[in-house]
Amino acid sequence: MRRQRRFRASRLGVMATLAVCGLLLATSARVSGGNDLRQADGDLAQLAAAQTRSAARKNSRIIDLQHQVDRLTAAEGVADGRVRAATNRAEARGRAAGLDAVHGPSLTVTLDDAPRGRPQPSGVTSDDVVIHQQDVQAVVNALWAGGAEAVAIQGKRLVSTSAVRCVGNTLRLQGRVYSPPYVISAVGDRAAMRSALGASKQLTIYRQYVDWVGLGWNVTSKDSDTVDGYEGPTELKYATVPHR
Template sequence: MTGAHAGGTTGRRPEARQRSRAWRVGTPVVVLLSGALLAVSATNSEGSDLRPGRYTDLAGLVEGEAADYRKVEQRYQDLSDQVEELSATVGDKGVRDARREIAKLRDPAGMTPRTGPGLAITLSDAPAELLDQAVERNKHLDPEDRLNLNRFVVHQQDIQALVNALWSGGATAVTIAGQRVISTTGIRCKGPVVQLQGQPFPQPYVIEAVGDPSELYSSVAADPIVSGYRTDADNPLIQMGWDLEFEDRIEAPAYDGVVDLQYARPLG
């Protein structure tokens, strides 16, 4: 029993001994081969990255950013040079002449306040009850006999005609609802209100003009559109609002709105 135990149980089988020998020999060989590969790579790369593409991309990015910066820097320098050139000409004769011309045009352009005698005219819609009566009356009349209901409301053309008549009468300044009117002032209807430079104003509309009262009145009285409006004001069926006053002192403030011209551009 003892001999059998010693010879069979404690001894290793042949295949186990072969695997142990293979590990003892194979492991050092793998280590040596790995070291050799690392040495060859280090020798071939000479201390640089064997995959330099990532550095090439980064260098390109930096160069691109540097080029953009140089463009911006050049643009800044060009603008700085222009500013210096313009600043150097501020005191020359051309600039002085332009400034004198601007100063002369400020008053006729409406950029300075004006005060003096003139006219104050108020326009307003017809009384609401007369409009209601006209609507009811029109129901029983033939179309050609009906009153035009547009005649019961102040329209932009009524205001524009009056303003133009005042200019023709020599007005040096005109205001609507206290707002200075200049050559580019826009007047248009929008619903029940009139827009002046885009700002809505409800009726009554007070139009004031600085100038010779007699000349202003004569021009207003001669205008055909204003005369038609005054006819409707005297008509007991319509009674459009009209009030005209001769004033010893009219105050017209300076225009303080936008002076840039805005216009449509063709498509295409």
């Protein structure tokens, strides 16, 4: 009698297990829409590369359209004084917003990860041998503090809405992803900017790591250089409270 009950209990357990499996399979199929669920995760590196290419195409389209607007506005301003006056006001504001190129003497700071395969002292971790967001930001802040008129990272002009963000060991700026070395250039008083770099407490610590683990640090100057104007979108997007 006990054997029969065990058989029935076992059979009921198998049936319950199969029912649960069937429910899980049905739920999985419904969620995935018939596709492999692993595709949702995807390869993060490929996804980042695809998003970077998409952002570059869109940014290029924005630049082309802006150039068309500039040409049409200039042509209209020849015959219409009101358009010409409005254009002059817009150009003055554009210079203040960083939309125009700036020329003059420059400093360029290059940051890089420590060379791979370099023997490291005991206690060094993987975080110690790569460039971080705080390192790039420290250089930018020091250059601004030194009176820089214009600053660019990887040739991209920084404006008030620019945000320097590190994703893993890459830098995300204005919709694009960059790998080290990171090149930060600034036009302005070279002596004042160099002094500000030397006075930065964060960069003093960084230079200690240059000696300790081999992080890259190089400062060069030019008598005449150009930091191009910002060419990305200028429209601000921000969260709003929906009206009901």
